[in-house]
Amino acid sequence: MNKHQLASTIWESANQMRSKIEANEYKDFILGFIFYKYLSERELDLFHKEKLSEDEIKKVAEKDVKYAKHVRETLGYFIAYDNLFSTWLAKGNDFDVKDVRDALSDFDQNIDEVYKKVFEKIFNTLQTGLSKLGETSGSQTKAVKKLLKLIKKIPMDGKQDYDVLGFIYEYLISNFAANAGKKAGEFYTPHEVSVLMSEIVAEHLKDRKQIKIYDPTSGSGSLLINIGRSAAKYISGDGKIDYYAQELKENTFNLTRMNLVMRGIKPANINVRNGDTLEDDWPFFEENKKETTYKLVRVDAVVSNPPYSQKWDPKDKEFDPRYKDFGVAPKAKADFAFLLHDLYHLEDDGIMTIVLPHGVLFRGGEEAKIRENLIEKNRIDAIIGLPENIFFGTNIATIIMVLKKNRPSSDVLIIDASKGFEKSGKNNKLRASDIKKIVDTVKYRTEIDKYSVLVSKETVKENEYNLNITRYVDSTDDPEKWDIRATMFGGIPVSEVDAFEKYWEAFPGLRDALFKEVSAGYLQPRTKDIKGTIDSFESVEAYRVTFTKAFAGFYETLKDDLIDGILDVSVEQEKEKITEDIFGRIDRVKLADRYVAYQVFAKYWDIISADIEMLQTEGFQVITQVDPNMVIKKNNKNDDDDEVTEVQDGWKGHILPFELVQEMLMPNEVEEIRVLEERLSEIAGEYTEIIDSLDEDEKQGSFLNDSNDAFVSKELKAACDEILQDVESAEINDLNKYMTMPKKEQLAFIKTCTDVDWDVIDKNKDGSCKKPSLTSRIQQLKMEYEFPEDSYERKLLSALRLSDEESTARRSVKQKKEALHIKTKKVIEDLSEDEALQIVEQKWIAPFVSALDNISSAIITDVINKMDYLALKYSTTMHDIQSEKTDVKSSLSEMIGMLSADGSDSEGLMEFQKILGGYVR
Known part of the structure; x- marks a missing residue:
């Protein structure tokens, strides 16, 4: 499984196992155990690197003071062999929840003094919450064993960019957040928002050799980690990013620490604190020498998603250096208190991004004064309006504010990105193209109609320092205009046709081909076939050609880079390269939107990059690997004991999809199945026709289900048997006569009776007929009897014939699919490297380039729809x-x-x- 599939499987199992435990609480169990496994395996790795044998590892214990000290100094902690995650698993039925309690208690006693802030009490939430897994020690033990077995699957090596552990951890946090309701906002910033903030910050810091980044309301730490990952693209070498995090709630603070440690960040680069950001500012000092060792922390970037409009205590805060130059936030709303805290900790050339509610842009009182000071001191760089309902636990619309201390311009960039999103379950979600557009707009400070504008300090002053986005950016769609004269007398106003000038520029001559003048200032369509006229118009055809030419050679470039150089591809660098190539090509085509193309690219890049990571980290040989297809099966023994197990359901390609391999290499088998499935669809339609032809009295029979829209197989056969009971013919009568004869007369009867086709009946060794074959022949003859057209009997017999055909077809489909599945497994495993790469090319490049080419068709379809509407708008006066x-x-x-x-x-x-x-x- 790739990391996406593995994460999905673990989440599904974990969610099934949590039963009645709240998602917000259950996350602490599974994430805590994952972290414990990670620490255990790091220690085992150390043992192996130091060439300890398995017997020597089993003897590692606290009483070996010298070696325990060595491990603590190297890793920051020590876990005795008896307490390792792998030892728990090895105990099997002897494992008890007490083993976990003892191990977690021992952990706190074996932390190196230097690493206390990173590891001390990190398992408190897990340890105190174990009792919630069951009412008895036995039930708790059973629940923990299930979790350990599930977590066992997660690889912890995290080679290169294939960060399986980190991906799974954030995936689980995200899904628990989605299920945690209002409590989700306490610990998680949606990944897409995190990426958006990360890219903005990383662009500002890209020329630095070493940086410090800080999140004063860190939650799970995912926001801080994403910032670090984005910044790391521009910084070479390990240990060049220092992470500072503060979090108020202890269980969430533990998540921050776990998340940072598991991403491979060295403890020396982790600076964390469990405290109230607004009440407990962050200077460094030694506990016993506070006055002489005080040192203010300043960083290159601050990122935060603080609780919105939280109450706080502003008493005496006017003397606090964080607030004294700007003002103190009101008691009922601490939004600006968080912002000013973040700003205070910035280096002079730093950058900060913070998520806030819209109210900070326009509310009066103390907040208005703070806004004025921020503008006058030139701190606000950009304001980004986000869509509503993109954060877990709240549906309010929010903003991201970007601030800097030293800005070359006094203009404020205001972006209304509220309409760029897609639906994702109950929430809205920023798409890759939405993120890219916002980041590019901030980077180049671009003004885009109905999207972004640069607002001067003077203009903000004229608006009394009100920064409400709608004052500066009108992103609403233009209201539809209705011409009164055209409504009364018909015709299309010239002005409404002229409003589509961008289309007439892109398709020369199309305007005159579609419309003609009927009176001064009014037009009417030349044709009723708008679609046909546009589709076949010369300049439209030329546009398609132009679009295709813009991407000439693009397929070959992708093949050279991605297929021929598959093991040398740098995922991040290649992503940037392809993006620039797409933008350079698509910008040459009128009407084409670079961000529409980018969204197409992002969709396929997720697939391509995941495959590249697996091939580069697991070895090229996995390209022909086939894995068991494991699915979750839940056995409901009773309400309190839901057993969740994984069972195999066939096979699947590690890299190569079965369906694609079948289409490319086994088209005949695929076609046979397709033909049968089409026939099954036709049979379903024929059933409906027969049912519709029955009158109401005829439908009263038991051969139809309660809703009279499907036949009941068993009852249909019984009804048909009754219909056929009295059917006679010369051959049927002779066959019945034969069956009642003494055996010694049967052979003579066969020779003399000419009304029966004896050759189609199976014989015994002595020449007599086999009874099953006789019965079958009689039934066949009865079924062939021709009842009158449209008769009740004929309809039911037709349905029975369809039923028999359907059963045969379904069996055949099932058998052919099973045979094809097994054959596909062998074909994939036997592929040569070149054959496998040809399939990868069809998986990655062919559909991607085809989807890009479809953009031109979508543009033309949009033109057709708009012209169709315009033609109909005034057609009825x-x-x-x-x-x-x-x-x-x-x-x-x-x-x-x-x-x-x-x-x-x-x-x-x-x-x-x-x-x-x-x-x-």
Whole structure:
């Protein structure tokens, strides 16, 4: 399994096992045990590097003071052999939850003094929460054993960029956040937002050789880690990034530490603190020498997603150096308190990004004063409006504010990115293209209509320092215009056609081919076939050619880089290279949006990069590897004991998809199955036709289900047997006669009876007929009997024939699929390197380039839809509607006039005619 598949499998199993435990609590168990496994395996790696034998490893214990000290000084901690994760697994049925309690207690006693801040009490949340896994020691033991068995699958080596452990850890955190409701916001910033902030920060820091980054509300630490990963692309060498993190809640603080350590960050580069950021600022000092060792922490980048509009205590904070130059945030809303804390810790050439609610942009009082000071001191670099409902636990719209201390410009870049997202379950989610567009806009400080604008300090002053995004960027769609004259008399206003000038520039001559003038300032369509006219128009065809030419040689370039150099590809560098190549090509084509193309690329790059990582880290030989396809199976013994197991369901390619291999190398077998499946679809339609042809009385039979939309097989056969019971023919009668004869007369009867086709009936050795074959022949003859067209009997027999055909076809499909599956496994395993690479090429490059080429078709389809709408918009005028109403009134009045009535009814009809304006008798 690749890391995506493994993470998904572990999440599914873990979520099944947590049963009634809240997601927000269960995360602490599984993530804590994953971390313990990681520490255990790091220690085992050390033993192996130091050439300890297995017997020597088993003797490693606390009483070996010298070696225990050596391990503590090397790793920062020591775990005795009896307490290792692998030892727990090896105990089998002898394992007990007490083993975990003892091990975690021992861990805290075996931390090196230098590493206390990184490891001390890191398992507190796990240790104190074990009781929640069951009411008894036995049930707790059983729950822990399931978790250990599940976590056993996670590889911990993290070679090169193939960071399986880190990926799985963040995947689990993300999914637990999605299931944790409002509590999710306490520990997780969605990955896409984290990537967005990371890319903005990394661009600013890209020329530095060593950096410090800080998150004062660190949560799980994922935001800080993503910043570090993005920055590391530009920084060579290990240990060049120092991580600073502070978190208020202890269990979340433990997550931060675990996450940082498991990403391979050296403890020397980890600076963490469990404290209240607003109350407990971060200077360094030695506990016993606070006055003389005080040192303020300043960093190159601060990133944070603090709790929104939290209450805090601003008393005496006007003297706090963090706030004294800008102002103190109000008691009810600490948003600006967090922002100013972050800003205070920036180096003069640093950058910070912070997620905040929109209110900080326009609220009055103390916050207005802080905004004014930030603008006047030129600290705000950019404001990015995000879509609503992208954070777990809240659906409010938020912003990212980018601040710097030394800025060459006093303009503020304001971006309204609120419309760029896709739906993802209950939440909205930034797409790769949305992130790329925002990052590029910040990087180049680009102004884009209805998206971004550079606002001068003077303009902000004129707006009384109100930074509300809608004051500066109007991202709303233009309201649709309706021409009153065209509504009354028809015709399309020239101005509405001219509004599509970008189309007429891209497709010369198309405007005149679609519209003609009918009066001054008004046009009408030349044709009713808008689609056909546009599709076949010369300049539209030329546009398709132009688009295709823009990507000439692109396929070959990708093949050279990705296929021919598959083991030497640098994933990050190649991603940037392909992105620039796509942008350079697509920017030459009118109407084409580079970010639409980027989204196509991002979709396929996820697949390509995952495969490259596996090939480069596991070895090229895995290209022809086939793995068991494991699926989760839940056995419900009772409500309190859900056994979750993995079982094999066939095979799957490690790199090469079975379906693609079948399409390329076994097309005949695939076609046979396709034909059978198409026939099964046809049979379903024919069933429906038969049912629809039955009258209501005929549908009362038990051969239909309760909703009368499908046949019941067993009952249908019984009904048909009853219909066929009295069917006779000369051959049927003779066969029945044969079956009642004494055996000695049967052979003579066969020779003399000419009405029976004896050759189609199976014989015994003595020449007599086999009874099953006789019965089958009689049934066949009865089924062939021709009942009258459209008769009830004929319909049911047709359904029975379809049922028999359907059963045969389903069996055949199943057998052929099973045979094809087994054959595919062998074919993949026997592929040569060149054959395997040809399939990889079709998996990676062919669909990617085809999807890019489809962009031009999507653009043309968009033009067709807009022109179709424009043609229909004024096609029905108010005169047409009025005329139709008059005709209806006249017809109705005439029909009333044909009625006869007496007394008051007659008076009523006459009044109705008056209202309609018709003739009155």
